[in-house]
Amino acid sequence: MGFEAGGIVTRRYFRGGRCTFEQPLWVVADDAAGLLLWHPLGGGYLRMTDADGRTLHDVTLDRMRDPVLASAAWTGADVLILMPPGAAHSVWWFFRDGVFDGWYVNLEAPCTRRPGGVDTVDHVLDIVATPQRAWRWKDEDEFAERIGHPHYYDTQGAAAIRAEGERLAGLIEAREDPFDGCLTDFRPDPRWGPLAAPER
Numbered sequence: 001m002g003f004e005a006g007g008i009v010t011r012r013y014f015r016g017g018r019c020t021f022e023q024p025l026w027v028v029a030d031d032a033a034g035l036l037l038w039h040p041l042g043g044g045y046l047r048m049t050d051a052d053g054r055t056l057h058d059v060t061l062d063r064m065r066d067p068v069l070a071s072a073a074w075t076g077a078d079v080l081i082l083m084p085p086g087a088a089h090s091v092w093w094f095f096r097d098g099v100f101d102g103w104y105v106n107l108e109a110p111c112t113r114r115p116g117g118v119d120t121v122d123h124v125l126d127i128v129a130t131p132q133r134a135w136r137w138k139d140e141d142e143f144a145e146r147i148g149h150p151h152y153y154d155t156q157g158a159a160a161i162r163a164e165g166e167r168l169a170g171l172i173e174a175r176e177d178p179f180d181g182c183l184t185d186f187r188p189d190p191r192w193g194p195l196a197a198p199e200r
Contacts (some may be wrong), residue, residue, distance in 0.1 A: 001113045003030045006189065010035065010117035010198060011081075013108075016061045016151040020048040021122070022069065025081065025139075026188070027186065034084035034119065035111075038188050043074045043196030057142060061151055065073040071197040077101060080186055082178060086110050088164045091178050093186065100184040103129040104138075105168045107161055123161045124152070127169060131177065135172050137165070 005027055013021035013196040025037035049055055050064035059090040061067065080093040088187055092104035105127035111118040126142040143161075146152040153161065172179045 001115070003027045006192075008117055008195065009035075010038070010120045011083075012117060013122045014119060015048075015056065015121065017063065017070065018048075020056055020061065022046040022198050023074075025197060026192040026195070028080070028186075028188075032085070034082050034087070037075060037081040037083070038192055039079045039081065039092060040076075040188070040192065040194050041074060041076070041078050042194040044071055044193075044195060046070065046197050047072055052138065057139070058147055060146070068070070069200055074194075078188070080183060082183075083111055083120075088161070089168060091168075094181055095186070098187070100186075102131055103172070103179060105129070105165065105172075125161055125165055127165055127172070127173050129179070131184070133172050133175060133191065133192055135169055163170060 005140045007027045008024055009027055011023045011025055023039065024043070024168050025039045028036040028038050030036070031116050032155055035105055046069040047055060048061065048064070049070040051066040054064060067136055068107070077094040077096050080095070083090045088107065090106045090107060090108060095102060107122065107123040107125050109121040111120040122138055126138040126139050128136055145157070147155060147158045
């Protein structure tokens with residue numbers, strides 16, 4: 001199932017059998033390199049939030065009080081997202097005021113396609129890298145706290161997730177694809193403005 005360039009798809013995360021995140025994005029390309037998506041600053045998305053304002057970064061889903069998918073606006077940077085076929089990660093290019101500002105590696109389950117979008121499971125641990133390719137782990141404490149939780153991963157699964165991150169970090173340091181400078185000059189179609197959050 002291929003997605004047409006210029007179309008709109010939704011990227012969803014699941015946890016414990018529930019959708020916890022839903023984000024509409026523009027399709028840049030869908031080819032052998034993977035699904036390439038664009039999310040401009042100010043675009044809407046949905047994220048799991050509970051009655052106390054906590055998100056899944058703060059607490060596990062089973063400890064949330066009356067969780068719902070709440071609408072939010074994307075802040076910080078425009079984002080180009082590549083989801084390579086069968087990969088346990090996606091790579092994000094951040095742009096601030098049209099200028100490339102670094103990469104983000106989101107460790108996640110290989111996506112499954114459905115009509116209108118893709119679904120995955122976020123693996124919590126991430127990597128942030130500067131344009132100069134200095135990199136660091138993100139959310140290490142949260143990742144460690146989730147090991148053994150039935151909605152997340154066991155020790156073996158956590159080791160596999162970290163190994164995937166270490167592999168990507170090696171590509172960053174070696175300046176290898178996709179960290180070789182490709183797409184750092186990307187310019188979106190001027191018609192691809194912010195999209196509204198999905199309705200629920």
